[in-house]
Amino acid sequence: MLTLADVTVRLGGFTLRADLDVPPGGITAVIGPSGSGKSTVLNAIAGFVALSAGRVSIAGRDVTDAAPGARPVSIIFQDQNLFPHLTVARNVGLGLRTRGRPTPEERDSVDAVLARVGLEGTGDRRPADLSGGQQSRAALARALLRRRPWLLLDEAFGALGPALRHEMLDLLSETAAEAGLSALMVTHDPNDVRRAAGRTILVADGVAHPPVRTEALFADPPEALKAYLGPRAGT
């Protein structure tokens, strides 16, 4: 379980409130109009913004005061997920250890996870030699290797075209389920939500609402979601 208990975040004149539980398993989407605070929800969970009030607990552990790297989460951003000066294998290997050299076993794990995301043989290349889709795969591979129970995606595949994005979402669903990870995914595309997310958190007017089943939400959208989706929603 991932819990935001009476959380308030203030950023300049903007205030976001959240009081919700996200059950583990599967993919939970976070949607809402731009500027509504979708990414702020994720940043609060990952530890990149300080809370004005409330607690964050993940998998039964209060992490409100923990550093980003100490929280049981991995995060994939829209870009800058890989260090350009390190090889793909080194980048992915950072999921296992950040200090010292990798052992032979660790190297095998890196190769295995690269193969799992369809990047076999690219370990010696630099991120600049990979396409956008391949870079996303490498970031996913590192998250899989890190084995933190929650995976946060901040518009992670937003820069990819529709076909590639769907491919990545399917890969994410499969691999996260295999590895027993739960995912929380910020997106602005309703199609992504319907394709991959069992539950959805709607963020609107400075409030993050508790997650509800995606079909139910889209079958009978609340006003805020209707306004966001536009007049032809649901068709």
Next chain:
Amino acid sequence: MLLAPLIATLTRAEGWTGLRPSDGSALWFTLWQAAVSAALSVLLAIPVARALARRRFPGRGAVVLVLGAPFILPTIVAVLGLVAVFGRSGLVADLTGWSPPLYGPQGVILAHVFFNMPLAVRLIVQGWATVPGERLRLAASLGFGPGDTFRVLEWPMLRAVVPGVFLVVFLICTTSFAIALALGGGPRATTVELAIYAAFRFDFDLGRAAALAGMQLAIGVVAATATLRLSLPSGFGAGLDRPVRRWDSQGAILRLQDVACIAAACLFLLTPLTMVLAGGATHLPDIEASVWRAALRSLVIAVGAALATAAVAFPMALAVASGRRWVDVVAVLTITASPLVLGIGTYVLLLPVTNPLVWALPVTAAVNVLLALPFAMRALVPALRDLTADYGRLSASLGLTGAAWLRVVALPRLRGPLGYAMGLTAALSAGDLGVIALFARPEDATLPLKLYQLMGAYRMADAQAAGVLLVVIALGLFWAFERAGRDADAG
């Protein structure tokens, strides 16, 4: 580390009573020659900068490189070159039979223009680069001639940029020591820095030297404060490789004028250096052992100073990038402190503890580290800020902190600016003829000091050979460090 020598200096200054009338004329000469040098440098720089800004030609990159060279060229080598060209038996005298006296105020000013005109060109070219291409296109569509463009676009830009450039050059010229030592001197051409040296070295009058150091410091603070208030193009290299497309200056006469400006500037900068290298190369085999030993000392100082700069500048840059403004202020402060002021301060600090003269070499390295700090910070801080902006969250989310962050992220990403900073320090300290002249016992002579002594003994061929060696060390170290930093990016 920086403030201690400065405060120590001021405590030893026994009021202004220890000063002599000649010190007043040193103050006057310092300000006067700096103003003339700065004015000449800027005036000569403007046509060269304009030519570079509006022309594209093969070899433009090489010209830009030549303009950067005086910054890391050891001062005494340039002086030697100027003597070879403008001296009594120099190139100009040979060709024309006319030799203006080089020693005295005119020599000091000539050498200052040699060093600072290229710097002014680089800064003013950056000003030209700020004139937007859209504005020039608009001017072309309105049928502006070169005169119109100058009046409407270029003159306002120059009015904004030139005062800042003038002040920077002025500030640099007020701290001039090596040039005044070699080409000036006497009642007509003594700078405050040279007066400090004379008071300390010949009169053994520490109180008066300290009072003079206070005077020098005051000049630096006033000029630096003024500089900070004026707009100044930032950085030393950015924008130089982007000549803007121009439509108004395609006439044959203008072309000829620009070619002449660039050719004259290159001739002025390259001839002295060529004379030294050509004259010295043939004498290299005759170099005596004491010169080799001096060269070794210079090499050790340079490498030591480069390593120390990395060790000091890196934590300082980290502190600045994470928002501690006072560290930045310290780095700016070092610009106002001159080598001799810092040297005297260190002497006063060390005196109760040990014999400072024994520490001549480490002190030389340390003072050069302090002098190179502003440049190191200017290279490192923006790079660190970018690193935090681009990869700060990724590093934090992966738990990359402390030593692991340093090794995996920071050092590899910052090798470029770090290599540049270390190369710059190495070149500056290899060529230093400030602190070392103040402190050194004969057995401690570094290569620049040895060169100066050879010059003083009119052994010009030997001096030129030592000059070749010094250029190889200074420019070679700069190249090596900078190269080591750049390879990381490519690999």
